[in-house]
Amino acid sequence: MGEREERADKNVLAVDVGNTTTRLGLFSAGELAGTWELTTPARLTIDEARLAVLQALEALGVPAPEGAILACVVPSLVDVWRAALAASCEGRALVVGPGLKTGLRMRYDDPSEVGADRVADVVAARADHGCPVVVVDLGTTTNFEVVNAQGVFLGGVIAPGMALGARALNQAAARLPMVELHAPASVIGRSTRAAMQSGVVLGEVARIDGLLDAMTDELGQVAQVVLTGDGAREMSALLRHDACVDDTLTLRGLWQLWRTNQR
Numbered sequence: 001m002g003e004r005e006e007r008a009d010k011n012v013l014a015v016d017v018g019n020t021t022t023r024l025g026l027f028s029a030g031e032l033a034g035t036w037e038l039t040t041p042a043r044l045t046i047d048e049a050r051l052a053v054l055q056a057l058e059a060l061g062v063p064a065p066e067g068a069i070l071a072c073v074v075p076s077l078v079d080v081w082r083a084a085l086a087a088s089c090e091g092r093a094l095v096v097g098p099g100l101k102t103g104l105r106m107r108y109d110d111p112s113e114v115g116a117d118r119v120a121d122v123v124a125a126r127a128d129h130g131c132p133v134v135v136v137d138l139g140t141t142t143n144f145e146v147v148n149a150q151g152v153f154l155g156g157v158i159a160p161g162m163a164l165g166a167r168a169l170n171q172a173a174a175r176l177p178m179v180e181l182h183a184p185a186s187v188i189g190r191s192t193r194a195a196m197q198s199g200v201v202l203g204e205v206a207r208i209d210g211l212l213d214a215m216t217d218e219l220g221q222v223a224q225v226v227l228t229g230d231g232a233r234e235m236s237a238l239l240r241h242d243a244c245v246d247d248t249l250t251l252r253g254l255w256q257l258w259r260t261n262q263r
């Protein structure tokens with residue numbers, strides 16, 4: 001077996017630390033063997049992060065990883081996870097950020113500003129869905145990543161996510177309850193709850209459809225749309241645009257970045 005095949009065969013742990021949820025994905029021979037989620041805490045010790053890794057490996061019934069890669073958009077948690085992953089695998093853990101080879105051309109004014117999860121999304125979207133492509137990632141924020149026909153990351157959009165919108169309404173207005181993020185039966189709400197669900201969920205649908213239209217105009221061509229994140233499937237059913245749902249996009253982008261950086 002060549003050195004390259006041997007590396008591709010390794011068990012690799014990919015960790016995506018979002019502002020709300022931390023996702024672990026264990027890749028075995030290039031396939032996602034299992035995932036594990038925990039709530040992203042405000043503070044975390046290296047031991048707690050190591051324990052989370054051990055729990056995930058045990059629950060998934062997978063062997064300890066040989067390699068690890070991290071995308072963390074919470075700066076205070078980067079060093080903790082870097083150290084915990086180094087202790088959980090052979091050698092250093094890779095961290096998506098300055099210094100890591102991505103193979104991407106980026107038109108961001110300052111590419112070091114781009115969130116690590118967005119970089120991973122773009123890498124996987126380019127490889128697995130083709131270009132041009134727009135990724136819509138539903139998380140704490142609803143963020144879009146736009147990739148042109150040449151595979152260049154042009155930038156995108158960062159908007160408040162649906163849960164954030166619902167929470168903001170509840171916190172800012174004394175009479176507004178917390179609502180579940182389901183689409184109401186009609187856009188014209190006849191109760192406080194229905195009106196809020198219309199504003200948050202159908203408002204998000206309109207925002208996504210509207211921004212996709214504007215992006216098509218700005219790009220001068222129709223791009224494929226890839227939806228990922230919380231409620232991606234429900235959202236795809238509500239959108240006017242055709243969109244492909246890809247739940248494991250970010251984790252797969254991390255695995256690809258790990259592989260790129262073994263060469």
Ligand SMILES: Nc1ncnc2c1ncn2[C@@H]1O[C@H](COP(=O)(O)OP(=O)(O)O)[C@@H](O)[C@H]1O
Binds near residue numbers: 019138162181232234
């Ligand atoms: N469409 C949706 N349906 C259900 N919950 C959603 C939806 N969109 C967002 N959420 C909620 O939004 C929050 C943020 O999403 P998450 O994927 O955890 O974010 P991040 O990737 O930023 O950590 C979570 O609390 C999640 O439950």
Ligand SMILES: CC(C)(COP(=O)(O)O)[C@@H](O)C(=O)NCCC(=O)O
Binds near residue numbers: 116118
């Ligand atoms: C846009 C984000 C907040 C999305 O994070 P998430 O919703 O996944 O927690 C994150 O990618 C980030 O902090 N980015 C830095 C700013 C930028 O990408 O321009």
Ligand SMILES: [K+]
Binds near residue numbers: 117139229250
């Ligand atoms: K995310």
